[in-house]
Amino acid sequence: MVKHLLALLSVGGGLLLAGCHLKKEALGSAENPIKFHLVPSVDAKVLSDNSKILKDYLEKNTPYKFQITIPQSFVAVVESFGTQRADVAAINTYGYYMAHKAYGVEARLTVIRYGLATYQSEFLARSDSKIKTLKDLHGKKMAFVDPASMSGYLLPLKTLHDKKIEPKATVFAMNHDAVVTMIYQGQVDAGAAYYSPPQDGQIEDARRLVKLQYPDVEQKVKIIELSEPIPNDPIVFRKDIPEEMKEKISDTLLQFVATPEGKKAMDLMLGATNLKKSTDADYDTVREMLKTMVPEKK
Template sequence: MMKKMIAVLSLLCATGLAGCHFRKEVLGSAENPIKFHLVPSVDAKVLADNSKILKEYLEKNTPYKFQITIPQSFVAVVESFGTERADVAAINTYGYYMAHKAYGVEARLTVIRYGLATYQSQFLARSDSKIKTLKDLQGKKMAFVDPASMSGYLLPLKTLNDKKITLKQTVFAMNHDAVVTMIYQGQVDAGATYYSPPQDGHIEDARRLVKTQYPDVEQKVKIIELSEPIPNDPIVFRKDLPEEMKEKISDALLQFVATPEGKKSMDLMLGATNLKKSTDADYDTVREMLRTMVPEKK
């Protein structure tokens, strides 16, 4: 009897009866919002609080509804593009590299930090340690952000490899402020995070993220050296997203960061003081560098 009921219900659904609805709602509607991902590069509460401000602005200044989420890792964001669970993402450079390679994800905007479209990694250590140069990191315990973080792992790793420096132990703290905290507390000998130059006499690198907890962090944790510069992180879009949608969202993000509240929120979430339009071609040099560091699998 149960099998017959299921068969009848299936037939009714197929013929449009019995109130069965399988039509996918229009993307950007309340039922099917645009899925915007933020990578977990800073404190989760900071991201969550400021993502609400971003969501409200985007919904007020575009015809679309949004769902802004913070997956557990960079890789989770990349994988979401493969299953259409992500439409837009503010992602790190290596995550973009993987998503573009696997799913054709497109860079449309690049983060600007205090007038610069490029960034560097910084190597940090406690000011009272004997570590003065990168050579002093030989055989030491070092904290990085995440295996998929460009500024927090891959770029500093390239610097260490180029100088033939071998570490005793590697620890992944999963975000930049945690790396600084581990150094401050003496849990590791050194660490690597993003670097931004000081502004108006105030530090803007990753150490600023923990100044509330540790007001003396600038004195207790020092910069040893910087890496070479590369293009800043992009904001990327799913390849088959309608072009009109990409343009409207990009324009709204540019308008958002131009407002005082938007600039503050983007700075807290992404370390961004502005955005600029960009293309995949702007990241060709990064792709070439990563190909040498992450060989193609045969």
Template structure:
């Protein structure tokens, strides 16, 4: 009997210690940092280098620790919210549509690009090709970014469907600069990427991403047409995060993009020159559009 009681005590102590060991640490601590995801929309090294600048600023200007990661795709960012591996994310508009629908993820900030809170897609082709208008894409090979990219796939696809234009073949390059490169290298006839208007005589659309490799890209690859505008990409939060935590992170991000170093980093990572506070209601027009593009599953 004594041995049995001793054994039970040992087991009880072991279970108690195990419970303490596996107790989840408070979010925002070194042991359980806030998991901030960035979408892989530009070169991975550019994202990685500038994410370190962002992480350092956030940890200096909030009481929290952060882990900034770059998943393999837009869809991976969305699914990270479903598996509790994401707390905050800078995500594309379609990714937000999916994340909000599936996991009640909340938009709190919207990217501003050179004073605009909306954006458009652009269709590109080589300047020396016979493609001059969208109608010329009929039966051609066209490059898109990613199946979950609003500006690099869904919005231009809607434009083509509205005009009843059907390419012969489509390919996914997985990021915007790769689409431009494929056009430049004649691997495809045309392609679709995000568009931003020129600033101070300099291009700010996706072609700028490859100007170091191809200094003449502006002359060799030209814009054919633009799509209709929709709201810019949001920065989103897991719904059940503490409200105080969301507010402090939003405040820090707004302060970060207001600094010269922060604006440069956000521009390189997200094409953002500023941020503004927003809510889910700002994306109602996107949901209406996507009802025709992505039918509800019955």
């Protein structure tokens, strides 16, 4: 009986070793598609619907196959690079800081929003509240986006720290539209989300995300103050992807956002009206800022 068991284990082990030596399919093939991750910054259905448009365009205009996924958090995207479950990602600025530091992930494109390659955070409160300035946020309950969100947490947190303002309590809404909704509904006293300047008389900051649900959001939720500007979110690549592949995908994304359908899809997914080529050096100012916010572990 023992001999039979050993024989079976020997055969199984041989098959396992043989499987380990099977050649992995080339990246970009149907069997091993390029794994493109989108951060969950807006409603999941909006991301899902528009990611299909992006996937179709990429596959029609490159020789590669793609798998576009929406992980649960910014941190999940970063971790995916460490286990080679992500090849490309549209990621938030802080997520890029972590992914580059840990895994050498490379920024190749930066989001442009209405002509600007930088962005700011906005502090919001209900228009009928007594909150008029940042000082009034001291001791109040605030909503933020995500602990890894630059515009929805780290950047406004730095502003509060610099001005020695301490909220009484904080909650994480996990996306920008949820922050605005919590303020609108009076669940919190104030909150922070991304800011983009108005265009053609229409708001383009985080409040626009809930205008269909709350048409009077501009009247009910006001901007208290803005933070300092930092570089917009990047689109990043796993460091060991072939250079030719990085260039082809980057160029195709630039072509995509130049089309009417692509511009609309990128705006809905990333709040992006355009893209520009970039490098890691463009994010040095972010690293300098984060040194004071996220001290190095010794």
